[in-house]
Amino acid sequence: MDDPRWLSQDEMRAWRALLGAQHRLHRVLDLELQAALGTSLQDHEVLIVLSEQPDGACRMADLADLLALSRSGLTRRVDRMAGSGLVSRRRCSSDGRGVFARITQSGRQALEAATPVHVAGVRRHFVDVLSAGELALLAEALEKVAASP
Amino acid sequence: MDDPRWLSQDEMRAWRALLGAQHRLHRVLDLELQAALGTSLQDHEVLIVLSEQPDGACRMADLADLLALSRSGLTRRVDRMAGSGLVSRRRCSSDGRGVFARITQSGRQALEAATPVHVAGVRRHFVDVLSAGELALLAEALEKVAASP
DNA sequence: GTCAGATGATTGCACATGCAACTGACTCCA
DNA sequence: TGGAGTCAGTTGCATGTGCAATCATCTGAC
Numbered sequence A, B: 001m002d003d004p005r006w007l008s009q010d011e012m013r014a015w016r017a018l019l020g021a022q023h024r025l026h027r028v029l030d031l032e033l034q035a036a037l038g039t040s041l042q043d044h045e046v047l048i049v050l051s052e053q054p055d056g057a058c059r060m061a062d063l064a065d066l067l068a069l070s071r072s073g074l075t076r077r078v079d080r081m082a083g084s085g086l087v088s089r090r091r092c093s094s095d096g097r098g099v100f101a102r103i104t105q106s107g108r109q110a111l112e113a114a115t116p117v118h119v120a121g122v123r124r125h126f127v128d129v130l131s132a133g134e135l136a137l138l139a140e141a142l143e144k145v146a147a148s149p
Numbered sequence C: 001g002t003c004a005g006a007t008g009a010t011t012g013c014a015c016a017t018g019c020a021a022c023t024g025a026c027t028c029c030a
Numbered sequence D: 001t002g003g004a005g006t007c008a009g010t011t012g013c014a015t016g017t018g019c020a021a022t023c024a025t026c027t028g029a030c
Helices: A007-037 A041-051 A060-067 A071-084 A104-127 A132-147 B010-035 B041-051 B060-067 B071-083 B104-126 B132-147
Strands: A058-059 A087-091 A101-105 B058-059 B087-093 B099-103
Touching: A007 A041, A007 A104, A007 B010, A007 B041, A007 B132, A041 A058, A041 A060, A041 A087, A041 A101, A041 B087, A058 A060, A060 A071, A071 A087, A071 A101, A071 B058, A101 A132, A104 B010, A132 B010, B010 B041, B010 B104, B041 B058, B041 B060, B041 B071, B041 B087, B041 B099, B041 B104, B058 B060, B060 B099, B071 B087, B099 B104
Parallel strands: none
Antiparallel strands: A058 A101, A087 A101, B058 B099, B087 B099
16 A cells, blocks of 8 residues: 555556546547547647637647647648648748648638537536536646646 | 536636646656666556456457457557567467467566556656545546446 | 358558658857 | 757658458357
8 A cells, every 4th residue: 555666446546547537538529529520539629729829820839739749740630631721821920930820710610510519528428427526626636647747 | 607518617627637637647657668668558558457367368359448449459469569478369268269368477577577667657647646535536536437328 | 050140359451640850940159 | 140059840750540341250040
């Protein structure tokens, strides 16, 4: 129990539950979105983040951080999404190296169409399974984990 | 707030914290294990699960479920690990289609060597960031999420 | 006994990802 | 002004993954 080389029962349970919950949620939400609208959860996440930025645009590096994605991964995802017309690229006027990814009108429409499906999924599989108190504590606890050095 | 088409502030926080925490943990634990011993977190997870099975062996399909991995993904992972001698395959005597994956002696040694590093990482980045009460509640809440239909 | 259908595992293929190397652009100091 | 060092983004390459198709085996009905 106290041996730092091992985890206690509760610690192990919490650890495995975290792994299991995340995997299951990501998977089922992606499938639901695909089935309903043919759009991927990953594209949807890009659209969500961009739609929250001023002017719907964001520098590539910042976007990669917000999405917890590597730079090269983001380059290619933006490639694909630009190909489908969901986002556009724009050079940064003040820094010739920089590029903004920007959500397009078509991207906003796709986002609007997908959001009800996505939110319903998050509710059904996550929010509604928990009480308000559990949710609040979960948020607090996991924010500490995500932010810890 | 009550509009089922949107998430409340707290719900959104909890949701994003879950995504962020999981991604960060998986990434940092994998890097630590790679740096310390050159073994991947994924192989390590296979070894953990197998070592907990009676006789250190498990049917492929069951193992895939326990690891939250697709069947084909598991086939290939076991291929690789068998190549490194960490696990072995054995046909099931009572069902000619079935295959057992079994942890080898070398696999147990690798597991023993990696466990302190892995456990220390889980402690540092997850367990120690939270109180005992938070951990218990987290476990309970996330188990509900992982198990919900 | 045999054949149709179900089941466990594997393979073909396409695709998303990360790391490392690269390119072009910026900064800053001599 | 010019050149070294840094930085943003992209590309080459290797790898890991899932879905669909496939193969071998089992099961049950006749």
